[in-house]
Amino acid sequence: MSREPNYEFQEWWNKQREKNHDFFTNDSNNANKGFLTVEIRSLNPDLTTEKDRSRSARQLSWICLLRFQQLANSLAWITNSFLLLLRTANRRISAADSPSDSSASRLYRIIKFFLFLVVLLLCVELVAYFKGWHFSPPSAASAEAAVELFYALWLEIRADYLAPPLQSLANVCIVLFLIQSMDRVLLMLGCLWIKIRRIKPTASMEYPMGRVETGNVDDYPMVLVQIPMCNEKEVYQQSIAAVCIMDWPKERMLVQVLDDSDELDAQNLIQAEVQKWHQKGVHILYRHRLIRSGYKAGNLKSAMSCDYIKNYEFVAIFDADFQPAPDFLKKTIPHFRGNDDLALVQARWAFVNKDENLLTRLQNINLSFHFEVEQQVNGVFINFFGFNGTAGVWRINALEDCGGWLERTTVEDMDIAVRAHLCGWKFVYLNDVKCYCELPESYEAYKKQQYRWHSGPMQLFRLCFLDILHSKVNKAKKANLIFLFFLLRKLILPFYSFTLFCIILPLTIFLPEAELPAWVVCYVPGIMSVLNILPAPRSFPFIVPYLLFENTMSVTKFNAMISGLFRLGNSYEWIVTKKLGRSSEADLVAFENESDSSVTETTSFLRSSSDSGLEELSKLEVTSRRSVKTKRNRLYRMELTLAFILLSAAGRSLLSAQGELTVGHYRCHLESELQVTLTQHLLTNNSNFGVTGSGLKQFSIGHSLYGCQNANCEATCHWLKYKVCTKQKGIFEED
Template identity: 60%
Template sequence: MAPGLDFSDWGAMETRKGTPVVVKMENPNYSVVEIEDPDAAFRPVEKSRGKNAKQVTWVLLLKAHRAVGCVAWIATLFWALLGTIKKRLIFRQDVDMASEKLGKGKLLFTVIKAFLVTSLTILAFEIIAYFNGWHYFQNPSLHIPRTSEIQGLFHLVYVTWLWFRADYIAPLIQALSKFCVALFLIQSADRMVLCLGCFWIKYKKIKPRIEGNPFKSNDVEGSGYDYPMVLVQIPMCNEREVYEQSISAVCQLDWPKDRLLIQVLDDSDDESIQCLIKAEVATWNQRGINIIYRHRLIRSGYKAGNLKSAMSCEYVRAYEFVAIFDADFQPNPDFLKQTVPHFKDNPELGLVQARWTFVNKDENLLTRLQNINLCFHFEVEQQVNSVFLNFFGFNGTAGVWRIRALEESGGWLERTTVEDMDIAVRAHLNGWKFIFLNDVKVLCEVPESYEAYRKQQHRWHSGPMHLFRLCLPAIITSKIAIWKKANLILLFFLLRKLILPFYSFTLFCIILPLTMFVPEAELPVWVICYVPVFMSFLNILPAPKSFPFIVPYLLFENTMSVTKFNAMVSGLFKLGSSYEWVVTKKAGRSSESDLLAAAERESKTTNQLQIQRGASESELTELNRLKAAPVPVKRVNKIYRKELTLAFLLLTASVRSLLSAQGVHFYFLLFQGVTFLLVGLDLIGEQMS
């Protein structure tokens, strides 16, 4: 007899997603089977219902189709990665190997290679031991087999390694890891204190304010305004992409023309760029702007030498303040009226620093990650130090100095590559106070290529250590308060400039993979996961739109620790690379408002021919040719050997972590290794020569 059917259930069956399928069996009985999805065939069913072979085959075909599609997608991605690697290797002869240039980082690269070779050798031993059933390494409380349990020569060698590892290697790694974890916690506590200070500033709405009209004349008649004399300096060197928009922005500053002088300090060694900058200066000079062009024949001292030469001019003595803008900075017209008034009735104030904003922060992943770092630097570090200490590191641009503070502090010195931090420390030792204005923003660029960013970070982290060696005696013997000396030495230099790159590289790039091969030395999960994620969360708070990038940010910061650690060591021990000063490559990006303003200025400039009437026709033709000439940009593929070697080291350690079934460690090592691989193949940011 066929099983009875309940017709009252048909209505409910029609409302379901699945399509009823009636299958005719060889016996006279019938079964009605409803398949809602491909997995339905494998769900527990009642014993009274059977499975049809055709139905199971159909479901298996669907699953196989899905699996083949997934495998094809992974294979396509892997093939594209292999193609990129092949392209890098084929064109390697056209690439300046980053680690080979001037022998920079050879020692560190050799050490990393030694770790990689050692880890590969140990991994081979461990895999063989794993398949032979010698799972002693899975238990941290290691049990060394007795002599009677030894199964052969290879087993004896492996057991000897286990004994040596547990008694000699593990204690050293464990001690170093505890030391680095302690530094990590101290630095995390410092960052949390800074964040609490920032929250307090926001809660209390603390910020420098301008009272009344500071430029109102105090004479009896009360006529007119008393504006101080301001000097504006624009140092530049071979920056074809940005010179025009920078000069244009500075020349539109809202300040009396007879109280303002603009110096364009051109250190370019390219004559075509010199001609373009001269022509731009002449154009604005004809429009009534008090602007001059300066070019040094002997270009020594980099940016510090350029500024020092400009300050030695006789006419500078007539000016009270100096504002400095790098070639890619575009201040708003009211910049001086928002910064200079803070000096009035505040004779101890030596510096007013403005905040940076970035026109290209959304250009690629690299610029987004830089924006996170710099937003935290200005919003938290600079603002908190300004409010509570009246001291912070001068950012080198977008700031206004009291010229007397510069002169009494010794002026610009050429002894380091961080002349901005140098003058800030010396001014602080002389008792001058600083103010940071978080609401005054100046538009600029961040590097769009990893090569430019890497060189910038190397200079920013090697220079402070070199400066620390030079300034330490002056700090100790200075007349400032003891707590200010402690802040300079312990926090400003040691904790934030030395300890941060040291522990981040040592802990996450060296110790963590080593603990996979020496499981007796353990790193707790909270060290490699919970605390770093929480600290990354704090870093992203000033840039809330960047929250989707919290994981890439954490991984990329660990990747950059290699460059920062190498730079820190070179600066601390005065190696050759600590004296390198490379101009950061600019792309010449402009915001939409800048483009509209430029178009408006062009439409209003109807007397351009009258302005240039002093030039001959041939000179104008040559100038137009130089402006129209395309800039040769050769996009090249770079290979970073240290990053690639560390990628293989971390990936090797991730394979070893699988044998110990350490899930969190495996995923961290895997993703961190892939990040190092992407950076090592120059797959982040733009590729520019």
């Protein structure tokens, strides 16, 4: 159905066409008018149109007030930030630190005095630099002012009395550095040989993997598993669970949880965990000493004194943060079969938090080299290495033969390993058997751990030196123990690393008469760092932080070495390394089946246990609600003092570089003048020295400043004094 035409619209359209006839026509003259013009205003106003507009006095006053308020706010923010920084620094400086870091520390006082001396020398060099004495040093005879006389006397004392002993000490440290570097290279070559030849310990038999049938357990020896711990509430569940689920007949294994905790809530938690696994059929015991003496060695010694120990043949030791794999015993125990002289089987450590932060990455570099290179090479070639204190299986007869655990040092693991080696026992290291553990994630915890690890060996060396000399082992083993195991790797390494790079290197910058070769400062340390990182190739991007980190830790290691060697008070201090309770992925999978039932079983056990009761439960709930002490950042004074020493030395080195550039330009400027002076001097003394006219060019400025190898002549020419070196005698004559 069609629509009727709209006549009204047609009429309106015709009228519009008549009014705008020019727009609708196609005349060529009006072709250029077929567009619209639109005015678009810019976002930025035209300054030319508004430049004549002036602001009123009211607007100007408001603008001034606004600017003044912004300036006042900025000044207030800067002032508050500066005051906050001062208060924080004052609080940290006035706060008490541990004895090893306190101001009463002997080493800290020495480093502070050294910093004062370095800053004083830097001030003297700054005065000399601005006076221009780097170009023409003053002499004591021609000095006019007191400052000039002091600097001239300082130059003479520096060259005659300070530089020679410093150079001698530097030469000694360089020799020690080269010896230690050669030891590292030999260890790396031994590790390379092991990799190429695929050498590794092999067992005479193997146990089948999987769960052990209860009827066929005669081939499995009796194994005692010990877990020493002390107030480690973050990790006790992981270690106990990992040990209890190992693939070993339950009737052939006994687990001892050796708790030295002095906190009541930690004791209750650990005891409850032990009872939970005991109800599941695991042979597990909880031991707590009333008199906790001897630290870890005393704890292990007390556990080995039980009557039922005589029924067991081997003992496996795991620290509280270690999580052995279920097949750990099946991979380690077979190596004892057929090797009656084998005392220890040591497994490698693996770390669940090695990528947590920069500190754990740097620790992983050192420990990877220790296990991959040091332990493996020593285990393959000489069947001896230091026991790492955990993740190892001992033959109980070997422990009893060498005297058992002793409490005389803080490194009881190294102590018993040395005594067992002196008794003729052998060790085996398994690099392919890994036991996961946790690295300290804070610098404070790592520093305390390293202090104990480096002070204990010096205590042990002082105590067992005579025993080594009087032992029945051959001379090669005695030499290896004394010179390599103790002196080179435990004493010389921290001594030269601190003395050479933290003391001698800054002093040679302030005393340029004593020199360190560039290969000692740059090339050899770089090569050694690359060798250290090779066992952990993923850590190559951290090679520069690793170098700085090792220089920083050299202070702690040197202090610990001195404390242990000279029996200082804090060398016998044992501090448990702080743990955070991190688990590996394998542990999470292994514990998944246990997690669902553990909560209900633990709750029911706690409610029905006659040991704890409601009173103990109430105490446990109260202690769990205690407020945790807030942590604060510490100020490590010794490390900061050493940093300021190196910073001052860097400033002095910058002045030396600037002075050498200026002297070079100054030499070029005075070359013609010195040429004339030298020629006149040679012409005057030609009859005395027998120099012909044709040979005068040999004594040009290039020979006198650059060609002569005499140290005194070079120094004198560097000072730009008018002295010459004769061709025949090589002596000085004043012009």
